[in-house]
Amino acid sequence: MSSPLERRYRRVVRLLPANYRAHWEEDMVAAFLDAAEPSDTGQMVSHRSMWAERLSVMALAVRLRLNGSHATSRALVWYHVVHRIALMVLLYQAVAATTSIEVGVGLVMRYTGQDPPVYESIYMWSRLFDLLWVAAFGCFALGRFVVARVLVLLASAIGVAVTIVSINGFNPASYAIYQGSLWAWLAISVAAVFVTPPDAHASGRLWLGAYLVGSLLTGLVAARAFVPLIAGYWRRLPFGDLTHLASVALIIAMVVALLKAWPDRHRSPRWLLALAIVAGGIGAKRLMMSFAMDASALGGPTYASVWLVLAATLVCLAVACAAAGLLRLRQLPAVDVRS
Amino acid sequence: MIGAVRQQVQPLRRIAFLSGYGGSHYIHVVPMTEPAFFVLTALLRAPLHGYGIVGEVDGLSGGRVRLKIGSLYGILDRLVAEGLVELDREEPHQGRLRRYYRITDAGTEALRAEAARQAANARAATRRLRAMQPRWGATS
Numbered sequence: 001m002s003s004p005l006e007r008r009y010r011r012v013v014r015l016l017p018a019n020y021r022a023h024w025e026e027d028m029v030a031a032f033l034d035a036a037e038p039s040d041t042g043q044m045v046s047h048r049s050m051w052a053e054r055l056s057v058m059a060l061a062v063r064l065r066l067n068g069s070h071a072t073s074r075a076l077v078w079y080h081v082v083h084r085i086a087l088m089v090l091l092y093q094a095v096a097a098t099t100s101i102e103v104g105v106g107l108v109m110r111y112t113g114q115d116p117p118v119y120e121s122i123y124m125w126s127r128l129f130d131l132l133w134v135a136a137f138g139c140f141a142l143g144r145f146v147v148a149r150v151l152v153l154l155a156s157a158i159g160v161a162v163t164i165v166s167i168n169g170f171n172p173a174s175y176a177i178y179q180g181s182l183w184a185w186l187a188i189s190v191a192a193v194f195v196t197p198p199d200a201h202a203s204g205r206l207w208l209g210a211y212l213v214g215s216l217l218t219g220l221v222a223a224r225a226f227v228p229l230i231a232g233y234w235r236r237l238p239f240g241d242l243t244h245l246a247s248v249a250l251i252i253a254m255v256v257a258l259l260k261a262w263p264d265r266h267r268s269p270r271w272l273l274a275l276a277i278v279a280g281g282i283g284a285k286r287l288m289m290s291f292a293m294d295a296s297a298l299g300g301p302t303y304a305s306v307w308l309v310l311a312a313t314l315v316c317l318a319v320a321c322a323a324a325g326l327l328r329l330r331q332l333p334a335v336d337v338r339s
Numbered sequence: 340m341i342g343a344v345r346q347q348v349q350p351l352r353r354i355a356f357l358s359g360y361g362g363s364h365y366i367h368v369v370p371m372t373e374p375a376f377f378v379l380t381a382l383l384r385a386p387l388h389g390y391g392i393v394g395e396v397d398g399l400s401g402g403r404v405r406l407k408i409g410s411l412y413g414i415l416d417r418l419v420a421e422g423l424v425e426l427d428r429e430e431p432h433q434g435r436l437r438r439y440y441r442i443t444d445a446g447t448e449a450l451r452a453e454a455a456r457q458a459a460n461a462r463a464a465t466r467r468l469r470a471m472q473p474r475w476g477a478t479s
Contacts, residue, residue, distance in 0.1 A: 024412050030435045031389030032408045056409030063413065069420070 005036055012054045015061040019070040028057075069198045073332050077270055079197035084274035086192030087140065087207060090152070093189060094137035095214035096242055097130035102219050129158045136193075141207035145196050152193050214249070218242050247286070247310045250279045254317040261324055265331075272325030276318045283314025371453045375414050377404050379423065379442055379450040386427035386441040389415075415440065423449055 002010075009032050013025055032053065064070055068079035136151035257271045290308045371379075374396070381387060381395035392415075393406045406414075418424040423446030427439040442450070 020416070024416065026436065027389055027438050028408055028412050030432075030437055031393070031411070033435075034388075034390035035393075053407055053409065056407030058409075060409040060413045069416075 003033075003036075006033060008050070009033075009053070012057045015058060017061075017064050017070045019072065020064055023070075066195055067198055068195070071198075074329060076197060077268065077273070077329055077332065079195060080200075080268070080270040081274045081277070082192050082195045083197055083200055084270060085278055086189065086195070087203075088274065088278050089189040089192060090133070090137040090140050090148075091207060091210055091214065092246055093133040093155075094211055095218055095246075097133040098211075098215040099218040099242060100130050101128075129155070129162070132158065137211065138208070140193060141211075142204045143200075145193070145200070149193050152190055156190050210249075214245070217245055243282075243286075244306065244310060247282065247314055250275065250282070251310070251313055251317060254279060254321050258317070258320060258324060261328070265328075267328070269325035269328035272321045272328065276322035276325055279314045280318035280322065283311050283318055286311035287315055370456070371449070372414075373400075374404055374406060374410060375418065376450070376453055376457075378406075378411070378414050378418065379446055382424065382440060382442040383447070383450070386439040388430075388437045388439050392440070418446065422446075 006029060009029060010025075013021060013028060016025070068076055071079060132151050132155035136148050136155055139145075139151060140148035253271075254275050257275055261267050261269070261272055286307065290304065290311055377396040377399055378392055380399055381392050387395060389408070389411060393408070393411060396404050396406050415424060419426075419440075423443055424440050425443050427441040429436045429438050431437070
């Protein structure tokens with residue numbers, strides 16, 4: 001018959017992952033009860049602060065659930081899916097930030113020798129904070145997860161402050177945040193970088209390569225604003241937009257992931273599921289926008305058609321990736337990683 | 340000199356690799372946390388059970404490090420996974436099984452390296468402090 005003290009402690013221990021509990025619960029309870037002694041009424045009373053003990057178990061539960069060190073094989077796949085989503089979101093933010101810095105440099109060059117308007121002056125200098133996103137992405141891709149988390153928190157806080165200022169008056173909105181579905185994008189990037197699978201490691205070459213290619217392409221798009229020979233000032237072209245380029249990159253990535261997954265039955269569904277979630281979310285939102293908005297609001301009939309085709313392709317491929325990924329996931333044995 | 344530093348760093352690199360901090364491309368040397376340092380030190384003399392470790396760490400640190408049970412089992416879980424601590428035996432106690440843990444050879448090696456690193460840091464700080472003493476005397 002367990003004592004009320006033991007039952008209370010076991011209730012807290014239930015917060016820990018099942019695999020962890022299977023290994024450590026009895027030992028933890030025994031160690032906790034070792035500190036307890038019978039009182040005058042015969043009840044077991046602990047000399048240790050119950051609240052402090054509860055908090056330590058809660059902190060342990062949060063840490064174990066974030067690093068997935070006791071996750072089952074299937075759960076571990078989801079940790080990797082979130083990790084890949086974090087990489088994709090940070091890649092987008094880094095490329096968007098680089099583009100906005102390029103725009104800032106373009107503005108500085110335009111106003112050489114003259115005073116720029118206040119709004120553009122603020123815009124030029126606020127771009128420097130976007131470098132934080134580039135640094136955060138670089139650290140995350142190179143496996144420096146703790147530094148990356150600090151940088152993401154800092155960049156997000158500054159982004160939120162800049163956005164609030166922009167709502168109250170001038171409009172130096174951070175390009176890196178505004179181009180990415182605002183707050184949802186920001187919340188996803190902050191939350192996802194805190195989840196790190198136990199066997200996550202640096203995957204720098206691929207991701208830094210993607211960043212360089214993305215920045216080069218978006219740099220060319222940004223240059224249209226400052227080089228009249230390439231195109232007119234802010235004139236829009238199909239694909240001449242960061243979100244369109246990101247959609248094309250996602251489509252290519254999904255096709256490659258599906259082609260690679262097809263012949264290899266034992267391939268992990270991490271990529272399929274991560275791409276399905278990101279592309280499905282973006283595609284669905286853009287599809288709804290294309291139905292809700294007038295063609296002229298989307299930049300004309302050509303631009304609206306490109307928008308619709310890209311959104312529909314994203315959604316279709318995301319559904320295919322999700323179906324293939326979930327089938328693969330079901331094939332995985334639901335056994336303990338450490339068993 | 341360089342050889343001595345390498346010798347000190349090698350076990351730390353091993354910990355970093357075993358703990359999953361070191362990827363295939365990059366290895367980060369992570370210094371041992373103070374509670375983990377005291378847990379390993381507590382196990383040097385004899386194998387201990389969970390609450391025994393808590394008491395021993397409290398004594399060794401002069402009451403500065405008071406481990407909560409949740410924190411202790413977070414540390415033990417990591418140390419066991421890294422191969423620095425292992426199960427010694429199980430003994431019945433008041434109707435329960437008590438698990439005793441012991442430090443492994445790798446754990447002793449890692450603790451020795453960490454102690455050497457901390458001693459080197461302390462020596463460097465002490466040298467500087469001693470060098471500053473005459474100046475303090477001159478200004479006071």
